[in-house]
Amino acid sequence: MKILVTGGAGFIGSNFVRYIYKERPDWDITVFDKLTYAGNLKNLEGLDESRVHFIKADICDSEAIDNAIADTDAVIHFAAESHNDNSLFDPSPFIQTNLIGTYTILEAVRKYNKRLHHISTDEVYGDLELDDPAKFTPNTPYNPSSPYSSTKAGSDMLVRAWVRSFGVKATISNCSNNYGPYQHVEKFIPRQITEILEGRKPKLYGAGENVRDWIHTDDHSSGVLAILEKGKIGDTYLIGADGEKNNKQVIELILELMGKSSSDYEHVSDRPGHDLRYAIDSSKLENELGWKPRYTDFKLGLKNTIKWYRENEAWWKPQKIEAEAKYRKTGR
Ligand code: NAD
Ligand code: DAU
Secondary structure: OEEEEEOOOOHHHHHHHHHHHHHOOOOEEEEEEOOOOOOOHHHHOOOOOOOEEEEEOOOOOHHHHHHHHHOOOEEEEOOOOOOHHHHHHOOHHHHHHHHHHHHHHHHHHHHHOOEEEEEEEHHHHOOOOOOOOOOEOOOOOOOOOOHHHHHHHHHHHHHHHHHHHHOOOEEEEEEOOEEOOOOOOOOHHHHHHHHHHOOOOOEEEOOOOOEEEOEEHHHHHHHHHHHHHHOOOOOEEEEOOOOEEEHHHHHHHHHHHOOOOOOOOEEEOOOOOOOOEOOEOOHHHHHHHOOOOOOOOHHHHHHHHHHHHHHOHHHHHHHHHHHHHHHHHHOO
């Protein structure tokens, strides 16, 4: 089996490559990545280059995408502009990569009749009230809030249309908030860990009541592999690990695990349009494909993630200055 992993030098893509490298030793993996500010070849260090190949190119480049897809069995499409705060600052790369890039991939898998798995997010469903007993299911209507989530929603719609109109062999997964090693320091958990490591206070948006449904990135990878191997063409699967926590609880836990007082954080201005709560019902994936999350102890997962950032300062230091400079412009 030859797979093409777009965005494989980013956080979740590189963890997926490492997961497949271990779980499917006979598969040949090609990473296709533009290496934006979020991509880093260090994320793939230590992998045998005879099994993991690399193409530096843009998914909007139809010639590069055509050549790469002609030579593969399946495409797992992670590449995206992924950060909500950046999308509020400048939506244009989100339109380009998330919409035009996905369209370019769809045209190529259509031309060469290749299998596609499209990686999406729970944010396409909008948000829930804190006391809403319902969770997101594959039948929840789309209701995205930000430039990021609306372009992800648009990309899902393109995939669905290409399945129905052109018979493209695609599946979609919508996963909740991932955490683990190699996550860019612009994101919530690594930002707080590295703020503490640099001697500053963690930054909580607004009152910190917003809830995210945390999942370890290796559980996301195992869910994607299950769908790739056993999923029904045209179907959408939700991936989540019942990890709902509000942001205040997560910051307090990080502080406690790093030996600080749990009140030693500061409130900063809120994100405009900030989604209140996400929650995933993953029963379709569990019941139909037999998937189960393995890393359900969030405190332990967070402890290991803190350890990784402590031990890999050389990895995150170069991106930290740029990330904090962006935040200073927005007062967050
Ligand atoms: P990331 O920002 O860490 O990585 C994105 C990768 O895509 C980078 O390596 C970047 O260089 C590459 N890329 C960006 N634009 C490209 C382009 N035009 N051509 C080629 N490569 C390009 O993102 P992530 O957090 O790892 O998210 C990966 C995917 O998972 C995204 O599709 C995102 O929407 C989805 N997702 C993320 C989460 C999460 O919690 N982070 C949850 C659910 C779904
Ligand atoms: O739900 C899946 C989504 O999760 C993915 O599709 C996105 O790619 C991914 O970035 C993530 O989106 P969020 O906006 O939920 O993640 P972020 O890490 O930016 O923020 C998580 C929560 O923490 C959110 O409620 C905002 C808050 N926050 C964030 C930062 C950076 C803070 O309180 N302080 C901060 O410094």
